[in-house]
Amino acid sequence: xxxxxxxxxxxxxxxxxxxxxxxxxxxxxxxxxxxxxxxxxxxxxxxxxxxxxxxxxxxxxxxxxxxxxxxxxxxxxxxxxxxxxxxxxxxxxxxxxxxxxxxxxxxxxxxxxxxxxxxxxxxxxxxxxxxxxxxxxxxxxxxxxxxxxxxxxxxxxxxxxxxxxxxxxxxxxxxxxxxxxxxxxx
Numbered sequence: 642x643x644x645x646x647x648x649x650x651x652x653x654x655x656x657x658x659x660x661x662x663x664x665x666x667x668x669x670x671x672x673x674x675x676x677x678x679x680x681x682x683x684x685x686x687x688x689x690x691x692x693x694x695x696x697x698x699x700x701x702x703x704x705x706x707x708x709x710x711x712x713x714x715x716x717x718x719x720x721x722x723x724x725x726x727x728x729x730x731x732x733x734x735x736x737x738x739x740x741x742x743x744x745x746x747x748x749x750x751x752x753x754x755x756x757x758x759x760x761x762x763x764x765x766x767x768x769x770x771x772x773x774x775x776x777x778x779x780x781x782x783x784x785x786x787x788x789x790x791x792x793x794x795x796x797x798x799x800x801x802x803x804x805x806x807x808x809x810x811x812x813x814x815x816x817x818x819x820x821x822x823x824x825x826x827x
Contacts (some may be wrong), residue, residue, distance in 0.1 A: 646745030650811060652808040653730045654752030655782040657763040659795050659803070662725035665794065666804045671725065676717055676724040680710045682763040707735065715742035736787045746814045750807055758796040 652664045662681055668677040705726070714726050719742065730736040730749075740747045755760070760778055791810050794801050 642680070647721045647743055648723040648745040649718060649732070649739070649743035649747045650725045650750065650807075651736070651739055651747070652725070652727045652750045652752060652807075653787070653790075655759065655779050657759050657766060658754050659762060659800060660727040660729070660752060662800045663750075663795075663803050663807070664725050666800055667807060668725045668758040670804060671723075673723075675723045675725055678710070678714050678717070678724055678728070679794060680706075680726075685827070711735075711738050711742065713752045714739060716818070718742045718744060718813075730786055730787060731782070733786075733788050748807075748811055748814050749787055749790040750810075751785075751787055751792045752803070753792055753794050754796040 650664075650667060652660050652667070654660050663678060664677060668675055692761050714724055714728070717724050721744065723745065724743075726739065728739065730739065736749055740749070756776070756779060791807070793803055793806055
């Protein structure tokens, strides 16, 4: 490892928006010492959370999983590993919990898309997501504003185009020229 600080690119957004695909491609393009953390691979995706849980129990379980992911990402960052992380942050407090772990530059990318694009993405997933759950989550997500995030609309865009836009913004972070708008080209 050649870095003395740990940079973080956090990709967040609603379930099915393309976080895993985009974060994987960012990681592939950055190469080097960058680590990839995908929360979906650390959660019970193939054995869904039991529907017998009350909403309060489900929320408590989600919060414990989120905290465990933040701790794991923080452990890598504290050891000066740069990280591309895919994780859903629903509040400024959650995003800040992850940001605080980084010792270097931090870029928060908030992916978004139209409801129709989200429905199409969910149909292609390897694990089924009930459409009523996805719609409820998406509607909740639409009201989320994460301070300092670069919002990227992925509707009708190929993943490579989305990654190009994100890495263009990251190049501004590398030279100290942070993007001046909350929307990265779209």
